[in-house]
Amino acid sequence: MKHLVLFVFLIISTGLFAQYDAARYPVIPKPYSLLPLSGQFSINAETVILIDSKIYKKEVEHFRQEVLSTYGINLKYGKGKYSSNFIYVSDDSSGIPNEGYNLFVTRNEINLNGGRAGMFYGLQTLFQLLGHNEIVYDKDSNIVSIPGLRIIKSYSIPNCSIIDQPRFAWRGMHLDVSRHFFPKDSVKAFLNYIALYKFNTFHWHLTDDQGWRIEIKKYPKLTSIGAWRNRTLIGHEGANNPPLFDTVRTGGFYSQEEIREIIKYADSLHITIVPEIEMPGHALAMLAAYPELGCSGNSFSVSKTWGVFDDVLCPTEATFLFLDDILKEVCALFPGKYIHIGGDECPKARWKESSYCQELIKTNNLKDENELQSWFTKRIVVMLQLKGKNAIGWDEILDGGLAEGAAVMSWRGEEGGIAAAKAKHFVVMSPGSHCYFDHYQSQSATEPLAIGGYLPLSKVYSYNPIPSTLNADEQKYILGVQANVWTEYIPTFSQVQYMIFPRMAAMAEVAWDNPVNMNYDFFLKRLMTHLNLISSMKINYAKSIFEIKFNREFEYDYSFLQYSFTSEIPGASIYCSTTTDSVENFLPYSGGELTLRGGETIRAVIYDESHSKTIGPVFTQKINSGLAVGKFISLKKDPSTYYNEGGAFTLVDGITGRTPWVGSQWLGFSGDTLGAFIDLDSIRTVNEIDITFLQDHGNWIYMYDSLHIYFSEDGTDYTEQNCLPTTTADSKQIQTVTISNCKGKARYVYVLATALTKIPEGNPGAGNPAWLFVSEVEVK
Numbered sequence: 154m155k156h157l158v159l160f161v162f163l164i165i166s167t168g169l170f171a172q173y174d175a176a177r178y179p180v181i182p183k184p185y186s187l188l189p190l191s192g193q194f195s196i197n198a199e200t201v202i203l204i205d206s207k208i209y210k211k212e213v214e215h216f217r218q219e220v221l222s223t224y225g226i227n228l229k230y231g232k233g234k235y236s237s238n239f240i241y242v243s244d245d246s247s248g249i250p251n252e253g254y255n256l257f258v259t260r261n262e263i264n265l266n267g268g269r270a271g272m273f274y275g276l277q278t279l280f281q282l283l284g285h286n287e288i289v290y291d292k293d294s295n296i297v298s299i300p301g302l303r304i305i306k307s308y309s310i311p312n313c314s315i316i317d318q319p320r321f322a323w324r325g326m327h328l329d330v331s332r333h334f335f336p337k338d339s340v341k342a343f344l345n346y347i348a349l350y351k352f353n354t355f356h357w358h359l360t361d362d363q364g365w366r367i368e369i370k371k372y373p374k375l376t377s378i379g380a381w382r383n384r385t386l387i388g389h390e391g392a393n394n395p396p397l398f399d400t401v402r403t404g405g406f407y408s409q410e411e412i413r414e415i416i417k418y419a420d421s422l423h424i425t426i427v428p429e430i431e432m433p434g435h436a437l438a439m440l441a442a443y444p445e446l447g448c449s450g451n452s453f454s455v456s457k458t459w460g461v462f463d464d465v466l467c468p469t470e471a472t473f474l475f476l477d478d479i480l481k482e483v484c485a486l487f488p489g490k491y492i493h494i495g496g497d498e499c500p501k502a503r504w505k506e507s508s509y510c511q512e513l514i515k516t517n518n519l520k521d522e523n524e525l526q527s528w529f530t531k532r533i534v535v536m537l538q539l540k541g542k543n544a545i546g547w548d549e550i551l552d553g554g555l556a557e558g559a560a561v562m563s564w565r566g567e568e569g570g571i572a573a574a575k576a577k578h579f580v581v582m583s584p585g586s587h588c589y590f591d592h593y594q595s596q597s598a599t600e601p602l603a604i605g606g607y608l609p610l611s612k613v614y615s616y617n618p619i620p621s622t623l624n625a626d627e628q629k630y631i632l633g634v635q636a637n638v639w640t641e642y643i644p645t646f647s648q649v650q651y652m653i654f655p656r657m658a659a660m661a662e663v664a665w666d667n668p669v670n671m672n673y674d675f676f677l678k679r680l681m682t683h684l685n686l687i688s689s690m691k692i693n694y695a696k697s698i699f700e701i702k703f704n705r706e707f708e709y710d711y712s713f714l715q716y717s718f719t720s721e722i723p724g725a726s727i728y729c730s731t732t733t734d735s736v737e738n739f740l741p742y743s744g745g746e747l748t749l750r751g752g753e754t755i756r757a758v759i760y761d762e763s764h765s766k767t768i769g770p771v772f773t774q775k776i777n778s779g780l781a782v783g784k785f786i787s788l789k790k791d792p793s794t795y796y797n798e799g800g801a802f803t804l805v806d807g808i809t810g811r812t813p814w815v816g817s818q819w820l821g822f823s824g825d826t827l828g829a830f831i832d833l834d835s836i837r838t839v840n841e842i843d844i845t846f847l848q849d850h851g852n853w854i855y856m857y858d859s860l861h862i863y864f865s866e867d868g869t870d871y872t873e874q875n876c877l878p879t880t881t882a883d884s885k886q887i888q889t890v891t892i893s894n895c896k897g898k899a900r901y902v903y904v905l906a907t908a909l910t911k912i913p914e915g916n917p918g919a920g921n922p923a924w925l926f927v928s929e930v931e932v933k
């Protein structure tokens with residue numbers, strides 16, 4: 154009772170926006186209310202855990218293991234009365250909201266109470282509070298659980314009083330195990346990570362074109378055939394022409410026994426698993442095993458490439474019986490309320506060709522193939538309802554009419570989610586713009602290959618899952634939010650870690666906290682300390698936030714370039730140099746503009762003054778030299794608005810574009826002409842012109858159709874130079890065309906390049922105008 158009074162007092166006195174010492178309380182997601190108190194509880198091998206009732210055993214044991222494996226402290230269970238050095242876990246949850254908890258840390262004791270889930274979250278908060286300790290490896294201490302390491306035996310938990318509860322009921326993380334298979338232990342590790350951030354839903358994407366991953370007893374070929382592919386595409390689709398493949402047979406699946414084990418494990422972490430069985434599209438693995446489920450009568454193989462495929466399930470009665478059998482086994486395994494039925498990206502080509510489908514459209518009075526998919530989905534939704542389950546599907550299930558009772562996962566933006574909520578259907582927000590952890594998190598050249606897109610940490614954090622266009626009543630249909638991890642370009646579990654850490658921490662805060670309680674700078678401060686814990690847990694996290702951002706400052710000055718450095722880290726010290734690559738000799742960067750003349754290689758890094766060490770990678774950028782760098786440039790025609798981030802100056806800013814894609818480094822023209830006038834400022838002798846283009850046939854990007862160079866001394870009379878390159882492009886994405894016999898006197902150089910008006914037959918986008926992408930025009 155004493156505590157209760159104190160808690161009430163605390164909530165009044167702290168308010169919700171209170172900031173406190175982030176390094177001392179590095180808890181993510183930010184607790185609803187945290188009152189910092191002076192002093193600390195010492196946690197050591199003598200500390201005991203007292204449990205009120207046996208029902209908490211699994212939850213507490215998970216915490217005990219976390220503390221043991223990360224800090225080497227082997228906490229004991231105790232019984233009876235202790236006067237100090239104990240953690241008391243009580244099931245008295247009166248007055249505590251669902252999934253909420255109260256935690257009170259003082260010098261002598263820790264008291265935690267809540268319902269089962271809340272109590273588990275309270276333990277995760279305690280574990281994260283331990284993260285404010287720097288792990289010190291002391292030669293004289295006993296060796297404890299981590300082999301090979303000697304660890305001092307006592308750590309502290311800073312005193313505080315916390316009242317916590319989540320904003321959303323659906324706090325989801327998704328993992329695609331079809332594109333790349335991750336074995337049972339990796340899935341369990343993934344569950345540990347998401348539990349650390351108080352997520353409560355694991356969306357397990359079990360089937361797709363590239364592999365079927367769940368044992369179905371009645372249809373063994375789903376896994377004996379459908380779980381394996383003979384080879385896999387290397388690099389991006391279209392990056393190599395012809396495409397390159399590895400020669401590795403790869404795959405795997407989970408037996409029902411393993412699935413039961415994982416479900417049980419998830420349950421102990423208060424995570425509900427939502428299994429996804431994709432239909433009617435993304436079904437090639439299923440069709441490879443049972444080709445009779447397709448419309449064409451052809452045979453199929455498990456896909457070795459990514460994308461969207463025309464061969465989909467045919468909505469015959471045999472298919473429905475087959476799906477019913479599968480869903481029977483799936484529903485018997487998974488205790489959760491929702492089963493995900495996919496529904497995304499289902500091309501209608503086969504249904505259009507099929508007389509059976511056309512007949513079905515007629516007899517059911519359907520308008521078209523979209524309504525046929527909706528008809529298909531409605532039958533599956535009912536099938537699941539008969540098994541006591543609710544269906545959830547990607548937002549395409551809205552097309553052609555939404556099935557009664559189905560929930561929607563909004564991924565193509567928020568529109569689908571908004572429409573569904575307005576129609577009083579439950580919604581999980583997961584728009585690609587903020588929730589796709591397969592996108593790049595940094596623009597660094599050293600990022601591992603990713604699907605494309607750019608989703609930095611700050612953007613994840615900025616997301617609010619409740620669209621402002623919904624009224625209060627409609628908002629109630631937004632169950633919550635989820636981040637998705639599609640694994641086309643994520644072949645290893647270590648890379649899964651890299652893609653989710655630390656973005657998952659930002660998403661956790663989006664899912665748990667109210668926007669009024671959120672502040673990105675304060676999140677970053679807590680994250681800085683929290684990352685020590687992540688390192689101690691041996692997790693491979695992305696260092697992108699420690700990267701230097703190199704910004705172009707203003708348009709042109711006829712003689713030099715101006716750039717600046719910034720960092721995501723509040724108050725970070727940046728050191729830089731244009732003369733040396735040895736970090737010790739870098740000088741402090743004091744902010745403001747750096748003036749460059751071209752030809753330099755600029756390097757910079759973040760320096761942690763308090764630990765006297767650099768953090769994150771050293772940024773390196775070569776600045777082109779030459780007559781055009783930093784000079785005045787104008788374009789005859791603007792690039793496409795989609796690919797004009799840096800404007801005309803992009804072509805003379807000293808930076809040659811690269812992949813992975815950085816928008817500010819490239820200009821894109823669709824079926825159009827690049828006409829660039831460059832003023833060299835005075836009449837100069839020109840010897841060579843180098844122009845860098847991008848080539849990516851899979852994305853409709855081609856080399857120029859024709860190229861012309863003109864020189865002028867007065868800006869009025871231009872003479873075409875007879876200096877066209879003789880070499881033709883190879884298959885590389887980046888093509889620097891060197892025009893070495895372009896010699897003469899000029900003040901003005903005019904570069905004219907036309908895009909291919911028609912993509913040749915047999916290529917993606919055949920018949921359409923091609924894109925022309927240009928990065929830099931160097932005049933030497």
Ligand code: TNX
Nearest residue numbers: 497498547564589591604639
């Ligand atoms: C679209 S998101 C897909 C997935 C891909 C993903 C890649 C969704 C419902 N479908 O099949 O893996 O893009 O970002």
